[in-house]
Amino acid sequence: MLKLFKHNIQPVSELSSAQTAVEVNALNLWFGDKHVLKDITMRIPKNKVTALIGQSGCGKSTLINCFNRLNDLYDGCQYKGEVIIDGKNINSKKTNVSRLRAxxxxxxxxxxxxxxxxxxxxxxxxxxxxxxxxxxxxxxVESALKQAALWDEVKDRLFEPAMTLSGGQQQRLVIARALSLKPEVLLLDEPTSALDPLTTLFIEELMESLKKQCTIVIVTHNMQQAARVSDYTAFFHQGKLVEYADSDTLFTMPEKKQTEDYITGRYG
Ligand SMILES: Nc1ncnc2c1ncn2[C@@H]1O[C@H](COP(=O)(O)OP(=O)(O)OP(=O)(O)O)[C@@H](O)[C@H]1O
Ligand SMILES: [Mg+2]
Structure with missing residues (x-):
């Protein structure tokens, strides 16, 4: 079961570069003339689960897409600022994008x-x-399927079409596909919103075990889920980072009223 109390949690302001998996510095992004990410600066800690929350359209997916340059696929997208992974600014022209995406x-x-x-x-x-x-x-294949907690269910049918799996099994398969490349960072964009509660719990437990080997960033609209699975939570509003803290603090003693209103369901 998930741990109720989280250990080794430092305040975000004290995270050193060595403890940081993704460092975002003054990141701004535009789709055409629409300013979507506004001056985002944050450090995403290594081997932890960080949740990104906020109203629909506030820029959560766009932000995580900046971590593997997925926004490059859209014409009219422009960004400035830094996203540093392994000491290098991945926004640099020199970045090998396929290696980055692995x-x-x-x-x-x-x-x-x-x-x-x-x-x-x-x-x-x-x-x-x-x-x-x-x-x-x-x-x-065996190792990735074991890590994604799918091996036992599929080991006798490895050569059947993936489409014959249930939705929850397919989601674990996709996680196994990402894990096969031994990623340093795993980005999960609302990974359980199409799944039933039991499968959701299963994937949440999976996150807890996966963070030993990689850093996890999860976008979720589910406040209970963010509070349950994440060590840190960042709240965004209209492209701005409003508040970022360890999840226990953010969910029990938010500093900003806007955060409190959101997490208590007063809007959003
Ligand atoms: N490819 C694109 N071209 C133009 N505008 C885009 C594109 N992708 C996103 N946007 C706009 O950028 C803003 C942020 O979108 P984004 O998908 O990041 O929001 P989100 O926080 O992930 O929302 P949701 O919770 O609904 O998934 C929105 O106004 C959206 O319409
Ligand atoms: Mg989104």
């Missing part, structure tokens, strides 16, 4: 398995990276 994995709201077998889904990225030896692929 390092910073992403899982979306709706499970999106590829139309191929369970096995092929999990080793897709490794094959793209040139891994060919069957034994290496077998080992990687």
């Amino acid at each position: 390092k910073v994995g992403m899982v979306f709201q709706r499970p999106n398995p590829f139309p191929m077998s369970i096995y092929e889904n999990v080793c897709y990225g490794l094959k793209l990276q040139g891994v060919r030896e069957r034994r290496n692929l077998d080992d990687a």
Whole structure:
């Protein structure tokens, strides 16, 4: 079960560079002339779960898409400011974007398995990276499926189409696909909003175990979920970071009235 009390939680203001997985400095982003992210500065701590919360349209997805340069796919998107991962500003022209996307994995709201077998889904990225030896692929597939807590359910049907899995199994498959590349950061954009409560709990427990090996950033509209799974929570409003703190503090003693109104359901 999930831990009720979280340990080793430092105030965000005291996080050193060494404890930071993603450092965001004065990040601004525009879609056309619409200013969507406004001067965001924050440090996302390593090997912790950080939740991003805020009203629909406040920029949560856009922000995490900045962590693996997914916004580059949109014409008319412009950004300035820094996103530092492993000591390098990934917004630099020199960034190898496919290597970055292997390092910073992403899982979306709706499970999106590829139309191929369970096995092929999990080793897709490794094959793209040139891994060919069957034994290496077998080992990687088994290990990623075990980490995603799916192995026992699929080990006898690895070569069946991924589409034959249930929604919750598909979401764990997509998580396994991201984990096969051993990401440093895993971005989860409302990963459980299309799932039933039991599967949701299952994925929440998975996050708790995964943070030993990677940093997790989760976008969620579910306040209980944010309070349950995250070590830190950031609240955004209209493209601005309003408040960012360890989750116990943010949910029990928010500094700003706007945060309090949001987490208590007075708006949003
Ligand atoms: N590709 C795009 N082109 C133009 N505008 C966009 C694009 N993507 C997002 N936006 C706009 O940027 C703003 C922030 O959107 P974003 O998807 O980041 O919000 P969000 O906080 O994730 O919302 P939700 O909780 O509904 O998912 C919105 O006003 C949205 O309409
Ligand atoms: Mg979103």
